[in-house]
Amino acid sequence: MTETAATTPENTFSPGGRRRHRKPRQNGAGTGFRRALVLALAVPAASGALAGPSAFAAQEGVGTTAKTHDLDADEQQMAKSLKTRILDQRLGSNVSGVVLDADSNTTVWGHHASTALMPASNAKLATSTAALTVLGPQHRFTTKVVYGHGTLTLVGGGDRTLTTAGLAELAKTASAGLKAAGRTTVKVTVDDSLFPEPTLAKGWSDGYYPDTVAPVRALVVDGHGVQDTSIDAGQVFVKQLAVHGVTVTGEVTRATARPTDVPVAQHKSAPLSNIVHTMLKHSDNDIAETLLRMTALGAGRPASFEGGTEVVRHVLSRVYGVSLHNFKLYDGSGLSRADRIPAATLAQILELPAQPRYAHTLGSVLDGLPVSGEAGSTLGPEYGRFDDANSKCAVGKVHAKTGTLTGAIALSGLTQGKDGKWKVFSFVENGATADPNAVKDAMDDLAATVNGCYL
Structure with a gap:
């Protein structure tokens, strides 16, 4: 499996010189x-x-x-x-x-x-x-691509910062693996089962969707404010596969990856900080x-x-x-x-x-x-x-x-x-x-x- 990782600049603000006297219930946070x-x-x-x-x-x-x-x-x-x-x-x-x-x-x-x-x-x-x-x-969120039964499945890992560039790297790696196996045609599904079906929080208006906040799913690309961010991400992934000569048949659908599916690529987010x-x-x-x-x-x-x-x-x-x-x-x-x-x-x-x-x-x-x-x-x-x-x-x-x-x-x-x-x-x-x-x-x-x- 090939891995890519997003990076962003280091943190800088630190007032310093502080002394604290309140004792926490527990020491440390690791x-x-x-x-x-x-x-x-x-x-x-x-x-x-x-x-x-x-x-x-x-x-x-x-x-x-x-x-x-x-x-x-x-x-x-x-x-x-x-x-x-x-x-x-x-x-x-x-x-x-x-x-x-x-x-x-x-x-x-x-x-x-x-x-x-x-x-x-x-x-x-x-x-x-x-x-x-x-x-x-330092925690990073992982988006994966797995393969099985003629299907590539894009598996969401809760990375709300995933970009088209990240999907492009996943598509490049997955395409290379498919071609090495003599295959250039696949189906594509998305797996966002990490989170349950989106609901409204207490105190939320359904008018918030999708501009103020999108329905909360485990897969999204480029922060798109759309009703179904997972299918949207799958469609962007399909376009990136096409760039590398892979043909996708049918529409992008939602499915849960099988335990027997083979990991072919993954992308890690920038650190949580x-x-x-x-x-x-x-x-x-x-x-x-x-x-x-x-x-x-x-x-x-x-x-x-x-x-x-x-x-x-x-x-x-x-x-x-x-x-x-x-x-x-x-x-x-x-x-x-x-x-x-x-x-x-x-x-x-x-x-x-x-x-x-x-x-x-x-x-x-x-x-x-x-x-x-x-x-x-x-x-x-x-x-x-x-x-x-x-x-x-x-x-x-x-x-x-x-x-x-x-x-x-x-x-x-x-x-x-x-x-x-x-x-x-x-x-x-x-x-x-x-x-x-x-x-x-x-x-x-x-x-x-x-x-x-x-x-």
Whole structure:
């Protein structure tokens, strides 16, 4: 069997200089943990325990709340400004926020931080953390081609980043094998049985399909937003076979590969760390939902919304001690209007990758955060971010995940404050009636306030 592998650039963002004091439920997040997680989730009692709030929960903010006299002058000014600016009419009345001092694990400022609101795409932070923890940052997804009974079967392995170039390499290798065996005519089927038949998550509208998110299948090419990504990928594969002189008879159909089929080619994705980077930079819903299912499979659970979100809850609460108070998650992308995550919890999740002990596993979460003013990301000028008089001073200084749904806008990330200390922040609003662009401007102003450039 011939193997090809996709590659992408290495991660680069690492704030550094952080010290953490919160103790996790378990140490590390490697192969040993993944074996333990499979065992833990196999026990019904363990799964049932996930329904209740974490013992780390039930507080306004996270960590220790700093008294005013414990804050330096810059932090006092920031907290004073945020207290006023969180009441900006553009943000509406249903808004929450929190700012943590990253080094001391103290809450510098909070406003309804434990109130659970729709997080929109900020939910991808939870999905990324669980995927990297369960599968490992170097994990690669494999797409295979097998042969039997006159048929080539393209077998999906949950690689949402597979491209036509990857299929072309598979077709080239498969064609060479066929010709060596004296065959130039075959049938083609696709096997996407790794995932069950696509369904809607709780809180999803069928209007999401296929533009906002495609039905979640284990086989797709070039991120095509179509109803049946597997058949579509098979058709692209057929075209690539034709380039190499192989004739395909009949239409592409769906079938499960036989155990006796012979492997003839495989393609491996870039490492998971790079896929997470891409997913966060562009807030890719399809990658997020595929990762949720692959994470579930990696932990021995069904490749479903329910299986994936169960594992996310387990990883956050049992491995890292993140609060699940008022936490409700029904998908991997944050498209569900039933999702609820407090700003305090989002801030806790963002604290993790900067801790030295988790940097190797979760570092791509930090590196994947869009940067204020970064073209091509969801905080780029094409989205009108950090371009008003108050926030443009923070261009290049804020690393944050965006979140946007009708009636929900969120911004959670990190920035270095005026005092030189790194701050973790999260702001979430639901139900604001102002123009969404005006709401985003107000959010950017809050982030610039945390940075200290907007006084």
